[in-house]
Amino acid sequence: MIPRVRENGPQVEAEHASDTLATLEPEKLAITSAPFIHEGSSTTRIMREVLALSLVVVLASWWYFGIAAVLLVAAATAGAVLPELIAGWKDERRSIKDGSAVLTGVLLGLTLPPGLPLWMAFLGGAAGITLGKLLWGGLGNNVFNPALVGRAFLQAAFPTAMTTWSSPSGPVAGGAALAVPSGTLAPPLMQANVDGVSAATPLGLFKRDGTITELLPLLTGNTEGSLGETSALLLLLCGVWLVARRLCDWRLPASTLLTVFLASLALHVIAPGSYPPPLFMLLSGGILFAAVFMVTDPVTTPTTAKGAWIFGIGVGLLVVLIRNHGGLPEGAMYAVLLMNAFVPHIERRTQPRPFGFKAPPSNS
Template sequence: MKKFLKPIEPLLDKGLNTAESFIHTHRKVNFFFGAVFEAFDGLIRNPKETAQSPPFIRHNYDVKRFMGAVLVALVCGWVLPAIYLYGWQCVVPKLIVSFVAGVFIADFLWVIIAREEHIAEGGFVTCLFIPAILPPQAPLWLIGLGAALAIIFRNILGGVGNNLVNPALFSRLFLTICFPAFLVTGYQMPLIGTQGIHTVPQGLDAVTHATPFTAFKTSGEVASYLSLLLGTATGSLGETCRLALILSGLWLIKVKVANWRVPVSYLGSVFIFSVFFSLILGKAVAPPFFQLLSGGLILGAFFMATDPITTTYNQTAKWIFGAGCGFITVLIRDFTTLPEGVMYAILLMNLLAIPIQSLMVKIRYRL
């Protein structure tokens, strides 16, 4: 790779420098294409800033690598298994639509209108979540709308670093309210006949099936744990293959992108509270291991709840955050008619993270 790049390097560098100076000298070009160029330039070139105040040496780790690690984990965690389970015809068009609508349309337009934000790799993470948390047979326009909504919502709150709640989940909440029909149906059985490419844009196909949790709520039937773990049970596109999600989640924890406290406390509290309610109410509520392995819990615990921006900064408060997520998830699953509670739990705790954080700071520093 290095050898291959060497001959084109001086040429590319010169070309980029010329383009940069051209863009900066022409105001109208800068207005429309400045941000696009900046984003592209930022991807392949190191910025020229140097340390002007001590320490004069900096670690070779930046937000790009941080977000890159999340992207790698997501691709291994859900994109590859989903391609195997549902066929590439189902996954690839959704990804393309999500990226085009989210990053290349919503983010670019926002940068041109608002001029404050930079186009950054955070948008790719959000847009990679959108198809994962929607049903496999969701129509493409729904995916595009979701991605655009997520990016616009995130940018309105001030971009990466300022968002109050997870933008992908907020967008799913919005879609759940506006288009409930698409979110309660469209759960296709995996490995049963891939969609033909011509049926992809319309979404809804013939063979649909209730998700394991809906099936439990209507008939009390518990899906086999092995099928839940390996992804042969129904569910949203990205949440079915729990084994891959757990492995890539553990890798994220190992490279210290995800904080281990959140998944441990989230999954732990789901287990504890479901054991507690099972002991009291018996068969009326879902058994603990079924709770752990069904729905979006694994995806939510390893990838969504650990999003560092929307959790608390304080490390002790992360335990409370995770435990709160688990408690709300179990409450919604066991005592409401909603089929799944992970999204509501994480969104609610994202908002509650702010008072938890200030409370922990007050306790810790005795203010």
């Protein structure tokens, strides 16, 4: 039936208002902005996966260096987490939950010498997070890799302890799985006695008398060095995992390692006596660890494809330069930190070409 509109118009409106609201309960519907679906990735999950990968390296360092390795990583992690917790105490963004502070602590721990006292590791973690991240405004705002800032702090504060190496004495060498060396437990601010047989790292040996360590121990990790850097094979596998799972931009580790290889190859070909062979350069020291776990940190590396290449090439060249001509046998840490400083400028000059533009924009 067609209602006579002019007579009952208002009634029509009243009806209209009540029936839909009552039956469909629209107040239950969520109002958000498009898109209404999500790929499903999450920052927490990315951090957790990288963390799981780094824990595999922790396990390997226990095998080579004993329980002290695990304790050092734990101490560095505790040091990293504490300031993050204090800073985020009243912050609703729950910055601790993103997992980045834990990851920073574990990665820092893996760059430390096996005989370092625990309190130094703890201090390094706290310094790395505070100076390297929190003071910049938290996750995503820092320019320098926080784990490496922590390591650089330790290197400056305790140069002897940070360059005293012990040979693998863990289960791999028949050592006890759970024995804690007394130096590890040295009380804060006391002169520490580093346990075990003090020895030079492969890069240190080369610096001293030109000795080239065999490839097999370099690959397996049965050499002197920082906790996580010794097993080249394991680090390569971790790198493959990160790339395959798209947890990092493949260009970053690839360009870094390729540059180290090519630059040291060129130098070795020109002057084989003064420059070590490229494979030795690639597999010894901390460069593989840096390429897999430091250069791949998205926060402190360029977001653009071209920028990634520039960053990696820069790190590679600096490592080769510092190792061959610097005062220290290893340069991976400083190479990454120096290139971190260039990231904003690299990025500004390598912005993608917007669709429909012939050339990349000049000003951004």
